[in-house]
Amino acid sequence: MDWQQVQCFLAVAERGTLAAAASHLGMSQPTLGRHINALEASLGLALFIRSRKGMALTEAGLSIVDDARGMRDEADRIALKAAGSAQSVSGSIRITASDIVSTYVLPPIIAALGIAEPDIEVELVPSNTLENLLRRDADIAVRMVRPMQNDVIARKTNEMGMGIYAHEHYLARRGEPANMEEFFRHRLIGMDRSNLIIDGMHDFGIAAERNMFSVRTDDQVAYWELIKAGAGIGFAAHFLANGAPGLRRILPDITIRALPVWLASHRELRTSQRIRRVMDFLHEHISALPLKQGMPEHDTVEH
Amino acid sequence: MDWQQVQCFLAVAERGTLAAAASHLGMSQPTLGRHINALEASLGLALFIRSRKGMALTEAGLSIVDDARGMRDEADRIALKAAGSAQSVSGSIRITASDIVSTYVLPPIIAALGIAEPDIEVELVPSNTLENLLRRDADIAVRMVRPMQNDVIARKTNEMGMGIYAHEHYLARRGEPANMEEFFRHRLIGMDRSNLIIDGMHDFGIAAERNMFSVRTDDQVAYWELIKAGAGIGFAAHFLANGAPGLRRILPDITIRALPVWLASHRELRTSQRIRRVMDFLHEHISALPLKQGMPEHDTVEH
DNA sequence: TAATTGTAATTCAAATTTGAATTGAGGGAT
DNA sequence: ATCCCTCAATTCAAATTTGAATTACAATTA
Known part of the structure; x- marks a missing residue:
């Protein structure tokens, strides 16, 4: 056989x-x-x-x-x-991260990595499913939940503060909600099949349902673009909103639980020089990002 | 890798x-x-x-x-x-066959199989619809028509000779028809929704119609019991009539096309030792049956 | 010292495997 | 009822893999 x-x-x-x-x-x-x-x-x-x-x-x-x-x-x-x-520092490495992180957080960091370590090739795999590190779908995962798999080593690297945002164009048309009651009468942007937002609101004691949301998408990048385009009110990371002109924070007194940013890799890969180097690099640069609170600029990666 | x-x-x-x-x-x-x-x-x-x-x-x-x-x-x-x-012949096997075959042909053969192969469990599914072997409704089908489905392997195993029969009691009351004209004036037993008999007569150039038949049933076993009970004249397999006391053949010069007996199985099941074994066993025993012509005894299964 | 033995590597023609393109057939949509 | 899409199967030329024979090499033996 x-x-x-x-x-x-x-x-x-x-x-x-x-x-x-x-x-x-x-x-x-x-x-x-x-x-x-x-x-x-x-x-x-x-x-x-x-x-x-x-x-x-x-x-x-x-x-x-x-x-x-x-x-x-x-x-x-x-x-x-x-x-x-494999002790060689050169070679390729697969990094998986959510759409949002892959699109808006990692590119400048990976660019910097390319300068610091020209011999390391990087493969970026945007994926919202939790890739199986045991199966080596990726060497390193950037995740917004604490990895619980066995034989996976993880370190918490940062926290991503979240807020409610809308574009000025939208607010000019519909006005700005002053409390939660008014908030629910607005055009809210939600997710379709994913329960990410609904579950998050449940944690807050708000009985959210899918049909409360007038606009729905499961694509996180499209979700953010909908907010920027003034399609309605939605949840977004502060660092995204800070870098987007015309975005306004809604109900700033409502605090939304920040999402943790975890770096994860398989235990067996600790011994790889290359993966260790990239892990350290990612940790260093992601932890330096001002993700927690709103700030005028978020691209702080130094070259 | x-x-x-x-x-x-x-x-x-x-x-x-x-x-x-x-x-x-x-x-x-x-x-x-x-x-x-x-x-x-x-x-x-x-x-x-x-x-x-x-x-x-x-x-x-x-x-x-x-x-x-x-x-x-x-x-x-x-x-x-x-x-x-591949080797084990144990396990269960599903055999489908028409009512008549399930009731009057297979039981002694399956009994013999139980002695020869005690580890094989047999499930007998009497059904007059052509079961879908591709969908694994059954592992082996015994059919009276040539299976034409793709991916189905079939072998012709015997032929079932047919004749026109009635019980002595009936003939004593109504007399025996001497030709086809008289035949059609008798109480004929036919099928209700099934066209099996009508089509068979059409093949013979006889324009048969449903209302020619005074007694009708689609249940093949009931059909045969009606003949035995003297309810009228009907078509039956020679081997059935031979084993039933009091039955008399009518118009023996009229030859009725014999029904072929086919064994069929899905091509993918060729490799199963168990199914192959049962196929061979059924073929051996069914082909040994004197189904073609009338004989005094039909139970020739040796143990 | 020389021959012998057992090993992996190399060579190159032949056999095998491969895959782009095509075929054929069933299921689902229109 | 028709078309269309998606499967697996087939075809055949091209690429790859294979292995017999050979080479190269070192350790062991005579």
Whole structure:
């Protein structure tokens, strides 16, 4: 039995179609299909039922998919150890962060990193899902919640103060709410499927519901652009609002819980010179940012 | 990372030389050497120290050899399960067949199967609709028409000869028809919504219509019981009539097209030892049945 | 010292694998 | 009812991989 074929099997089992699994593995659909055929031949049983809707696991396939996942866990551990013991400072590194952080916080810092460490290539992966550091989806994650995974080391690096904001254009048309009651009669910008804002308001004892929000998007960057465009009132980080002309803070007496900024990496990667260097660099620069309170300028990264 | 290369790594780590590991893996020494090189390149570290005495693990190699063994354990488990589910004939199996076949043909055969293969549980699904083998409604279907679905393998197993029959009690009351004209003046038993009989007569150039039949039912078993009870004249398989006392064949010169008996299964299930075993068993026993012509006894299943 | 043995690396023609393009077929939308 | 989209399968030329033979090298043996 060829282990590569098991790797192929798992990819197809988890993605459901040959084409999707092939592009994930970086091979072509015919090749992957042949590997699956070869595995079935060598095991002497059918693992998938081929249909026009994709590849569905048979009973036999279902019974071995967990073992294949076990193999992947071990393989991931090997990859992790290898990355950890690679002592070279040069090479590439994958950083994942939320859309907002990827778009508005990290670019100047990564630019500075490129000057300080020209040999390190950086891959930035904007993602709002919590990437699995155990699986090495990324080497370093910047997160707004405390990472709880085992074998993950994390350090809190800063806090991002939040406030309620709207653009002057909007306020000129609709007036500015003076209290919470008026606030709820405005056009509020919310999230669609994500419960981030609704849950945050619940924590505050406010029974928020999805239909309170007149404008909804799950894309955090689009959310911020909606506020800037005067589409309504929304929640935003102070540092964003400070750098945007025409933005006005609403109900400044309402304090909103600040979001923590955590840096996380896998324990095995501590020993990597390169990852340690980037971790330290990110920590140094993110902690120096004035994220907590409103200030006239937020781009304080020195070159 | 290519899992096949990990497989190679483990073989070399445990055998100490490329040549020994290569012959164990069934590949050549140069190929194996190249795989090891590729793995080292992709991990970015040296796993072996090459010497004239063989391949000695480096510290990095040593640190991942246990994880590679873990992968092998999982791989072995997969191979074991595969061998088990391919060889094992135990488990349950779903057989679908028409009412008549389920009621009067299969029971003795399934009883014999239970003796020959005590570990196979059989689920019998009487159904006159053509079950969808692709959807795994059943593992094996016994059908009276040639299965045309794609991905279905089928073999013709026997032919079921048909005739026109009535019970002596009925004939004593109404007399026996001597030709087709008289036949149509009798109480005929037909089907209600199903066109099985009407279409069959059309094939013979007889313009049959639903209201020619004085007694109608779509239940094939009830149909047969109606004939046995002397409710009228109807069509029945020879083998049924042969085993029923008091039944008399009508117009024996009229030949009615025999119904083929097909065994069908999904192509993906070819590889299942259990299903193959049951397929073969059914084929063997159904083909041995004297279904084509009338004979005094039809229960010829040997135990 | 010279021959022998066992090792990994190299060479190069042959076999195999690969993938872009195409085909074919089913399901869903219009 | 029709078209369209998305699958897997097929085709075939091109790229890659493979392995028999050979080389190179060091340790061991005669």
